[in-house]
Amino acid sequence: MSGRPREFDIDTALDQAVQIFWRQGYEGTAISDLAETLGINRPSLYAAFGNKEALFRKALDRYTATVTSYVQEAFKEPTARGVAERLMLGAADATTREGCPQGCMGVQGALAASVESDRIRYLLSDWRSAAQADIQGRFERARSEGDLPPEVDPADLAAYVTTVMYGIAVRAASGATNAELRRTATLAAQSLPW
Amino acid sequence: MSGRPREFDIDTALDQAVQIFWRQGYEGTAISDLAETLGINRPSLYAAFGNKEALFRKALDRYTATVTSYVQEAFKEPTARGVAERLMLGAADATTREGCPQGCMGVQGALAASVESDRIRYLLSDWRSAAQADIQGRFERARSEGDLPPEVDPADLAAYVTTVMYGIAVRAASGATNAELRRTATLAAQSLPW
């Protein structure tokens, strides 16, 4: 037990891996990109994380825990309206952080991919579906609390809000500014169907 | 002049190239994928289209002329409201055609990419910006025709509608059905800000 100590911090490395996968996507990222940026050799990466797919999964977990934590925060808003607004504004902020890539890793990580990367495409597809399901859960709670009028379907509402969030991510990747995206988020929040 | 005749139809080939780029994205597609599907050899592809980037550009043109022609159609609607609704419903339909990949080639073709594919990323970014600008132009016309209340900004409206369209494309890539996406489009159309 306990041999030669690792010369790099594994969480720092993961943070940098997040940045690169976020910017270049799964297929657009080579292990050598990561190794170069981290200043370590490829075998050290393999020793620490397994393989490319395992590293991406860990990077996605870290991304979820940090960048998209605003989703859980938004759920604490007392009203469904407040939740929806904070979700969409949060998406605008998270996709236009300075010093970070524009857009959302969960969206642009592997929207389309070759057959060899299908597993990652599905991983991200599930990631997005899980987010939508979480949001739907929050709106179902709102309905049971009488916070949502009965004619508003929580599933429809969650679908709508996530659609706007994903659209914001795409526009961020197209170079839209934070101000522009926040305007869209506000407009969408003001014109909610109740 | 006029030597040996080409053994494949160049437009059919382009159609098939659209399908593959649409499904796998730019970086996820290898020239051998295309050659295999078209049943021709790689050098024939190069002779006919130049290189991978040129082929993608031509495929995108074809995609635009066919799959996204609903955008120009929607502009013919008499009211801004009708235009917006048809755009979003059209996006739902175009991203869930049967026999075609789920999603939008202009969105998932290269949202994130390696540095070597930056040119294609920008190409698609410009493609999306051009679409948004077109839509904004239509709403500006609507405003000058008195069809839009003065408090509604055509730029904001176009931004909002394209956001929903892109979000629909992402959800289609996540496996959402046509019916689900049309519900979202209808909901978004009903809750337009005027």
Add this chain to the structure above:
DNA sequence: ACCTTTATTTACTCGTCGTTACATTACCCC
């Protein structure tokens, strides 16, 4: 001081990538 353990380094495998040279084949024109 030695042994075990684990990380690092260097060098390599093997497949695939985009792209191209070269020889061959099929058509039109005269």
Add this chain to the structure above:
DNA sequence: GGGGTAATGTAACGACGAGTAAATAAAGGT
């Protein structure tokens, strides 16, 4: 039925992809 022309098929190019084998280096325990 030869030339000219432009497509095809075969085979290769160099670069780079993910992943690994083997030797070396640095720590802890005894």
